Amino acid sequence: MMIADHLRRAAALAPESGITSVIGHGRGRDGLIPLWVGEGDLPTPAFISDAAAAGLRDGETFYTWQRGLPELRQSLAAYYQRHFGRRFAPEEFIVTGGGMHAILMALQATAGDGDEVAYLSPAWPNLAAAAEIAGARAVPVTLDFSPNGWSLDFERLERAITPKTKALFINSPSNPTGWTASEETLRHILDLSRRRGLWLLADEIYALFHYGEGRAPSLLDIAEPDDRIIFVNSFSKNWAMTGWRVGWLRIHPELQLVFENLVQYSNSGVPQFLQRGAVAALDQGDGFIFEQVARARKARDIVCRALAATGRARLATPPGAFYLFFGIDGVSDSRRAAIEIIDRANVGLAPGSAFGAGGEGFFRLCFHRRLEQVEEAAGRLSAWIAGR
Numbered sequence: 001m002m003i004a005d006h007l008r009r010a011a012a013l014a015p016e017s018g019i020t021s022v023i024g025h026g027r028g029r030d031g032l033i034p035l036w037v038g039e040g041d042l043p044t045p046a047f048i049s050d051a052a053a054a055g056l057r058d059g060e061t062f063y064t065w066q067r068g069l070p071e072l073r074q075s076l077a078a079y080y081q082r083h084f085g086r087r088f089a090p091e092e093f094i095v096t097g098g099g100m101h102a103i104l105m106a107l108q109a110t111a112g113d114g115d116e117v118a119y120l121s122p123a124w125p126n127l128a129a130a131a132e133i134a135g136a137r138a139v140p141v142t143l144d145f146s147p148n149g150w151s152l153d154f155e156r157l158e159r160a161i162t163p164k165t166k167a168l169f170i171n172s173p174s175n176p177t178g179w180t181a182s183e184e185t186l187r188h189i190l191d192l193s194r195r196r197g198l199w200l201l202a203d204e205i206y207a208l209f210h211y212g213e214g215r216a217p218s219l220l221d222i223a224e225p226d227d228r229i230i231f232v233n234s235f236s237k238n239w240a241m242t243g244w245r246v247g248w249l250r251i252h253p254e255l256q257l258v259f260e261n262l263v264q265y266s267n268s269g270v271p272q273f274l275q276r277g278a279v280a281a282l283d284q285g286d287g288f289i290f291e292q293v294a295r296a297r298k299a300r301d302i303v304c305r306a307l308a309a310t311g312r313a314r315l316a317t318p319p320g321a322f323y324l325f326f327g328i329d330g331v332s333d334s335r336r337a338a339i340e341i342i343d344r345a346n347v348g349l350a351p352g353s354a355f356g357a358g359g360e361g362f363f364r365l366c367f368h369r370r371l372e373q374v375e376e377a378a379g380r381l382s383a384w385i386a387g388r
Contacts, residue, residue: 004152018354026342051280055273068095075282098245099234119169122359142358150179176319228268322368
């Protein structure tokens, strides 16, 4: 027997990320344009980094509030009032070690061995893997693709819910497709969760990366105070803080102690000096967000126009997030093609197969980068498509 055979089966069988396996093939290549991961190309703004550095200089290196600094939870409440028009008490927020930590705790609190967690697919692969490692079964509900965009079949969603289903994970705007739920769709999902007694795990991390009027529709627009909804979020995308690993949960006040305990038994709290940076992000960072959304809109339009002009790309202009999830006529093995694109076009894409059901045959391209770089990458991809 191999030594790994003695591990817990769910851990030993945790899948390798289909994204990182492609990154491993191309990392470090001279001149490669890396559009394979979900982050922009700008470092964290100085006003955020300086606040964290000041906290570090001031000796904020001790154990801290398990739920998060009171100042940070107050800033989160103010953020939601500004952007969502909702008043929440600071006690309704829990600070986490990134968005993934928030998701893990939401899963720990709602599903376990023998349970099922339904989610919309194609999807960021970490959710399904985390659910399976926890012992639950992750059940994909595939979105439908057309030139008009991705859409959710409500009947398919209904059929996916069984007596074992404990939670439904909703990511809108979506990574990787950019699918963005309308208020009507969210009402249907909320009604389903109420009728079937489900928890909703709502990932609205890209709510402000929305290319319609204002932010994307949110479950917060329609939810009642006692609805079973856990909101997971992160500082990573809005404020260029992917490496900081700071996120948050928005929960019902009755759940405070439960999640404080889960924090205690996982990472025991986020470093206080990092939380100082997060406070600065919330209090001073709205302008930075709006600048990034405006740039992402221009980048989206550049890459969509270029690939559509080839006549061989299957795509719909994404209404939210900062990804283009597109296919190429004649390409069915996205991982093999992603390797070839690295070798011949020197552009890094994430293979659609990494995003589960409905993803094969597509690629995810992160366009949240400098416009000249996006334009260069679009040209290289167009040339590769033309040469096939």
